[in-house]
Amino acid sequence: MIEFRNVTKRYGPNTVLHDLSFTIKTGEFVVLIGPSGCGKTTTLRTINRLIEPKAGTVFIDGKDVTKQDAVKLRRKIGYVIQQIGLFPNMTVHQNISVVPKLLGYSKEECDKIVHDLLALVDMPYEENAHKYPSELSGGQQQRIGVLRALAASPPIVLMDEPFGALDPVTRDSLQEEVKRIQKKLKKTIVFVTHDMDEALRLADTIIFMDKGRIVQMASAEEMLQHPASPVIKSFMGKHVGHESPAAILLAEDFMKKKVYKVYKNTKTLESIEMMSKREINSLVVIDDDETYLGTVSIEDIKTRGRAGRSIAELINPDTMTVGRKDDAKEALDKLLSSTSNYVVVLNDNRTVAGIITRTSTAKAMGEALWGDLSA
Amino acid sequence: MRMIAFFSKNTEAMLASIGRHIALVLIAVGLGMAIAIPLGVLLTRHKRAAKPVLALAGTVQTIPGLVMLGFALIFMGIGTLPALAVLTIYSILPILRNTYTGIIEVQPAYKDAAKGIGMTKSQVLFKVELPLALPAIVSGIRISAVYIVSWATLAGMIGAGGLGDWIWTGLATYNTDYILAGAIPSAILAFAFSAFIGFLQKLLTPRGLRRNA
Numbered sequence: 001m002i003e004f005r006n007v008t009k010r011y012g013p014n015t016v017l018h019d020l021s022f023t024i025k026t027g028e029f030v031v032l033i034g035p036s037g038c039g040k041t042t043t044l045r046t047i048n049r050l051i052e053p054k055a056g057t058v059f060i061d062g063k064d065v066t067k068q069d070a071v072k073l074r075r076k077i078g079y080v081i082q083q084i085g086l087f088p089n090m091t092v093h094q095n096i097s098v099v100p101k102l103l104g105y106s107k108e109e110c111d112k113i114v115h116d117l118l119a120l121v122d123m124p125y126e127e128n129a130h131k132y133p134s135e136l137s138g139g140q141q142q143r144i145g146v147l148r149a150l151a152a153s154p155p156i157v158l159m160d161e162p163f164g165a166l167d168p169v170t171r172d173s174l175q176e177e178v179k180r181i182q183k184k185l186k187k188t189i190v191f192v193t194h195d196m197d198e199a200l201r202l203a204d205t206i207i208f209m210d211k212g213r214i215v216q217m218a219s220a221e222e223m224l225q226h227p228a229s230p231v232i233k234s235f236m237g238k239h240v241g242h243e244s245p246a247a248i249l250l251a252e253d254f255m256k257k258k259v260y261k262v263y264k265n266t267k268t269l270e271s272i273e274m275m276s277k278r279e280i281n282s283l284v285v286i287d288d289d290e291t292y293l294g295t296v297s298i299e300d301i302k303t304r305g306r307a308g309r310s311i312a313e314l315i316n317p318d319t320m321t322v323g324r325k326d327d328a329k330e331a332l333d334k335l336l337s338s339t340s341n342y343v344v345v346l347n348d349n350r351t352v353a354g355i356i357t358r359t360s361t362a363k364a365m366g367e368a369l370w371g372d373l374s375a
Numbered sequence: 376m377r378m379i380a381f382f383s384k385n386t387e388a389m390l391a392s393i394g395r396h397i398a399l400v401l402i403a404v405g406l407g408m409a410i411a412i413p414l415g416v417l418l419t420r421h422k423r424a425a426k427p428v429l430a431l432a433g434t435v436q437t438i439p440g441l442v443m444l445g446f447a448l449i450f451m452g453i454g455t456l457p458a459l460a461v462l463t464i465y466s467i468l469p470i471l472r473n474t475y476t477g478i479i480e481v482q483p484a485y486k487d488a489a490k491g492i493g494m495t496k497s498q499v500l501f502k503v504e505l506p507l508a509l510p511a512i513v514s515g516i517r518i519s520a521v522y523i524v525s526w527a528t529l530a531g532m533i534g535a536g537g538l539g540d541w542i543w544t545g546l547a548t549y550n551t552d553y554i555l556a557g558a559i560p561s562a563i564l565a566f567a568f569s570a571f572i573g574f575l576q577k578l579l580t581p582r583g584l585r586r587n588a
Contacts, residue, residue, distance in 0.1 A: 050490065071494070072493070074490070074491060074492060075492070078492075085484055085485070087502075089506040089581040098492065102492075102494065102498070132584075133583055134584075135583075148492070
């Protein structure tokens with residue numbers, strides 16, 4: 001069990017950790033996540049005393065870490081950093097057995113550990129043990145990085161963005177392996193990342209940090225369903241957006257198809273009559289081949305129009321438009337930012353598909369929530 | 376040819392001079408290493424001192440060899456000892472600078488990993504920093520050795536012996552044979568030292584580092 005009690009860290013005038021208190025249970029996979037500079041790595045590094053807090057205490061199994069010898073403490077805690085943490089002057093065998101050697105294990109014990117661990121990640125001993133890191137792929141290097149952290153069987157392993165530099169496919173398989181190993185060997189893992197996908201996939205508990213404080217500490221589902229702040233929501237949005245229902249809504253889902261269109265050669269008086277009959281104040285103007293040209297409002301006609309002339313010269317081409325397959329969010333952004341109170345939705349061939357108004361949006365939302373509405 | 380005749384007539388004396396010359400270089404560079412490597416490591420631990428110390432060493436290096444030998448002559452008299460003192464001083468800078476930058480340029484991630492997995496400070500130095508800085512340090516030694524081979528010829532002037540004796544004698548008596556008898560072997564020695572240390576460097580660089588070395 002790792003317990004933070006009122007831990008505060010300052011660098012000069014900057015407070016990077018504000019009075020943190022939380023507990024990580026034994027065997028738990030905890031992911032620290034947050035925007036850069038939120039203090040997640042600092043938090044991780046106070047556990048093995050690479051950073052000493054200004055105030056407060058970190059306890060491991062009830063014992064104050066600052067009361068223990070830092071070197072001995074670190075040998076009992078696995079530590080994985082980004083890709084380049086393997087010592088390039090040592091072979092795979094030497095890298096993995098470096099901590100057991102520091103602890104005075106015999107050569108036979110070290111050999112056995114290297115054999116067992118390489119088997120754990122399906123890297124044959126004969127083929128890999130005597131290679132140097134530069135002779136391995138990025139993914140293999142980081143596998144060895146993880147194995148090195150496990151070599152002396154520490155109950156706790158700290159991982160600081162270990163897979164950040166890997167390609168997505170390799171990262172996926174390493175995440176799976178780490179999760180599998182963690183379950184199999186029942187390790188307590190504290191893992192830092194800025195990738196929400198990674199956090200959701202690995203964590204039993206996610207600790208979301210921002211500006212040196214914990215914003216939310218919850219299980220992955222809990223955080224997905226009830227993000228505690230807009231910052232978390234934006235993190236979720238960025239990383240799991242394609243899985244949330246909001247992202248698959250298109251502009252056409254919010255439009256109404258009944259649109260009052262007029263051809264560009266329509267006379268001004270006729271247009272006014274159309275508008276007043278239907279109690280609307282503007283019309284969508286189309287060309288002879290049905291493609292969209294712009295809109296015309298009743299004010300335009302009243303101020304600039306002349307009796308007997310067509311509305312062609314009064315067309316306002318600046319009204320906002322979106323494609324019907326565009327993201328609904330874009331359409332709503334345009335609707336809310338434009339001065340007119342509608343957005344015209346176009347088909348691929350530039351004919352008019354519909355319009356989105358505030359009313360049509362409200363109706364679509366309502367229907368999404370409660371099914372068909374009567375009005 | 377006259378030169379070859381001269382060389383064959385004086386083979387024994389020339390070999391003795393070459394031996395003495397090599398000894399001068401080995402001792403001077405050896406002492407230089409003994410001073411510069413620990414000092415370089417120390418400077419990486421006290422980076423604020425590094426700048427003035429390296430600047431001072433750089434300044435000393437720019438003092439012409441003849442001037443330095445002149446000083447040595449004034450304060451220490453004639454003989455091997457003042458010559459060795461001057462040669463040692465000259466051998467320090469390249470080794471010192473390369474030790475310092477070699478260690479400083481070890482990527483912080485390696486030092487962080489080493490510390491994080493529980494190495495003591497001296498283990499970080501001996502297991503990670505020095506091995507990773509080794510190619511740089513050895514190349515400093517190589518530069519130093521090549522320099523000292525040529526500086527050592529100057530040292531003949533204050534009675535250090537070695538190949539310098541032949542050159543100075545030749546210059547004083549306008550005898551080209553003497554000059555060449557000193558100059559040719561010392562040029563070959565410089566190449567030989569460089570090649571030998573280059574070979575050592577390859578041998579000492581772990582396989583894992585060779586690709587980017």
